[in-house]
Amino acid sequence: MRKAYWLTIILMSLLLLLVIGAYRPLIVTGSIVGAQTDGIRFSPPKEVPQLTNNTPLHSAVLAGVPINVVVDFNYDRGTGSKIAIIRDGKDYGVGDTKIDDNKLAIRRDMDPAAPDGVYMVKYTSCQLNGSCDEGAFQFALDRSKAAAFTDLRGQKEVVIDLKNYAFDPRNTLVSKGTKVTWKNGDDDTHFVNTDPHPEHSYYRAMNSKALEKGDTFALTFDKPGIYPYHCSAHTSMTGTLIVS
Ligand SMILES: [Cu+2]
Incomplete structure (x- = not known):
């Protein structure tokens, strides 16, 4: 009798752990409880x-x-x-x-x-x-959160380097009307692509051709707001530009 009781407790506990395990990804990503x-x-x-x-x-x-x-x-x-x-x-x-x-x-x-x-x-x-x-x-x-950005406001032209598989600076504040030039300093091919990947649809003007070492891509930003971007060849290469 006692043995059956403990066996039930153990089985129920295992079942509970299994259920939590199955739903954990959903709970973590917010599909169930909200992110x-x-x-x-x-x-x-x-x-x-x-x-x-x-x-x-x-x-x-x-x-x-x-x-x-x-x-x-x-x-x-x-x-x-x-x-x-x-x-x-x-x-x-x-x-x-x-x-x-x-x-x-x-x-x-x-x-x-x-x-x-x-x-x-x-x-x-x-x-x-x-x-x-x-x-x-x-x-x-x-x-x-913009306080953590590199503040390059008040400059007519700004250069953002693509080097060591990163945008430098990664998060940048510029003034309205600034010409921003991205320059590839790596041996590998990079791109500048507006988010999201792979649609690249947020601000279509912000999609470069393939940039080989030394190549540049330039764009003048007249519209205030935030511009999230990435390199489509290396999607962990991300950057953000805020125009104000
Ligand atoms: Cu890249």
């Missing part, structure tokens, strides 16, 4: 068919306001697709939602004066056959 970044709790994203990516990423805490919110798909979007960027019941989206020329992304500009805090992006994704789905994700703005 937590910088002490901010985000509810799980609501994904739609044919979705591949979005910028900002769900649960990102940004040091600057996105120039636009972009949602990427693996098939053409149709009319009726739209994006709202909500905080405290107010939509901080500016102008109409646009469908990209390649039809694989929808985007909406964001108010550069949007206050710090958590934003809920609610979007309607319409397929060419007219069927629409409602999706959602969240991100946060915390301008205090």
Whole structure:
């Protein structure tokens, strides 16, 4: 009798451990309880068919306001697709939602004066056959994080080196109107690509050709906001530019 009792306890404990083990990845990534970044709790994203990516990423805490919110798909979007960027019941989206020329992304500009805090992006994704789905994700703005950036404001021209498989400086503040030049100092080929990977859709002008050693890529930034980027050949090479 006692033996059966203890055997049951042990079996139940093992079962519990198995269940926790199976769900742990979901709990950690926030699919079940919501992700937590910088002490901010985000509810799980609501994904739609044919979705591949979005910028900002769900649960990102940004040091600057996105120039636009972009949602990427693996098939053409149709009319009726739209994006709202909500905080405290107010939509901080500016102008109409646009469908990209390649039809694989929808985007909406964001108010550069949007206050710090958590934003809920609610979007309607319409397929060419007219069927629409409602999706959602969240991100946060915390301008205090820009204090950790390399401050190169007040300069007309700025150079960012690509060396030892990193952008140097990695996170940079520049003034509006600054010409930024990326220069490859490595023997390996690098790229400058706007996020996300592999869509490279956030700010398409910020996609270089292959940069061999000594090659440069330059762009003048007239629009204030945050520009997350990476090297598509080495996706752990990431950088952020804030234009103010
Ligand atoms: Cu690279």
